[in-house]
Amino acid sequence: MRWLKPSLRGSIYGLLGHSVMPSQSAMESSMEDIREAMLGLLGDQGRNSYPHVTRRIRYAGDxxxxxxxxxxxxxxxxxxxxxxxxxxxxxxxSRMFQGLLPSSLHSRPSPLVN
Known part of the structure; x- marks a missing residue:
């Protein structure tokens, strides 16, 4: 049954809008880069003033x-x-998420923005 998992996972991933599934190591590396960028935007003031947000970003699982x-x-x-x-x-x-999410989760342009 092990041979079925990668192709089934790839098929489901393809249905969600991706043609090629990123490797696990690439996904983890990108995730850590995103996590560090988000924490960097908070800065020391944000991390100290909003520890609950800092904690949620630091321990997000995916x-x-x-x-x-x-x-x-x-x-x-x-x-x-x-x-x-x-x-x-x-x-x-937001740009860092490119290629890592199903197309249904990507930001769409707002009709209100000119």
């Missing part, structure tokens, strides 16, 4: 978990620096 934590990170950055500045900073982190 890339999808980090993706969903962008909202918490946005709220913290907006509280510290303003929404416009927070949105600019968060764009760099």
């Amino acid at each position: 890339v999808q978990g980090l993706w969903y934590l962008r909202g918490d990170l946005m709220a913290v950055l907006a509280a510290m620096e303003g929404e416009a500045h927070a949105r600019e900073k968060l764009q760099s982190v």
Whole structure:
């Protein structure tokens, strides 16, 4: 039954919008890079003032978990620096998720933005 797992996993991954599944080591490396970038955006002030967000980012178990934590990170950055500045900073982190998530989880352009 071991021979069935990779092809089944690859098929499901393909249905979710990916043509090639990233290797486990590439996924882990990317995940750590994203985690460090998110913690870097918080800075010392954010890590000290919002330890619950820091903890959630540090111990997120997968890339999808980090993706969903962008909202918490946005709220913290907006509280510290303003929404416009927070949105600019968060764009760099959002780009790091390219190729790691199903297409249904990617940000879509808003019809409200010109």
